[in-house]
Amino acid sequence: MMGPGARALLLAMACVLFAAAAAVAEDVPLPTPAPRSKSGSAPPTANPAPAAAEAAPKGFFPFSFNLGGKGGTPSPATAFDAKQRALLDKISGYLSGVQTMVGNFVQIGPDGRRVEGTFSIQKPGKVRFQYNPPSPIDIIADGSSVVVRDRSLETSDFYPLSQTPLRYLLADHIDLLRDTDVISISADDTFATVVIEETQVMVGTNRLMIMFDAKSLQLKQWTVTDPQGLDTTVAVYNLDSAKKPDPNLFVINYQGNLK
DSSP states (O other): OOOHHHHTTHHHHHHGGGGGGTOOOOSOOOOOOOOOOTTSOOOOOOOOOOSSOOOOOTTOOSSOOOOOSTTBOOOOOOOOOHHHHHHHHHHHHHHHHOSEEEEEEEEEOTTSOEEEEEEEEETTTEEEEEEOTTOOEEEEEESSEEEEEETTTTEEEEEEGGGSTHHHHTSSOOOHHHHSOEEEEEEOSSEEEEEEEEEETTTEEEEEEEEEETTTOOEEEEEEEOTTOOEEEEEEEEEESSSOOOGGGGOOOTTOOOO
């Protein structure tokens, strides 16, 4: 069974794919909001993240991950009105519209550490995340598997793509209402916010809160809360859906040899 660090890895990693919401190049964002609890109250504000990137301690993974598949226990169905469904349809359309994407990301983990990197997407099924030094992590999906590589330890951990949330977001088409467990959708003058949950009997519940610009629907950021209640917040910028990534970026060496 995967440990908490591995389970914590790919849900927020998968969430980088929500960058397909056609965000434009902008200054490096500073992710700050934490998700609201199920009761609707906001948790205490975390300490500000350090301004400069720091070395990640061993075992620290910036992205979250929980198992997908048929073993989950779905949350009770939530009824949405016509306006909410229309907004979800618009967001789904943005997410489905991208076939390739490159960009940058900034992430702040539960301990306040900030790490940055770049990512490339090629639908269906392919993505690569590269973390800037001193982080030694690379994450690659080749259409069937996902590998988390640690260059400093020379280790590679493999997971079936079909058993991660990436199976939704690397598909050619996504319908948020049909393909995920959306528990809330709301909008005000500033943000449109979608909250998704996924519960696994042996793991617990992961929650994903995604924030879009209320008018343009450009992605702003998201926060993942793991079953232990720890938050990881990610923002994306400099997104380009016209650039075609190098196909070699998505090649996994199944012998475990690092390039």
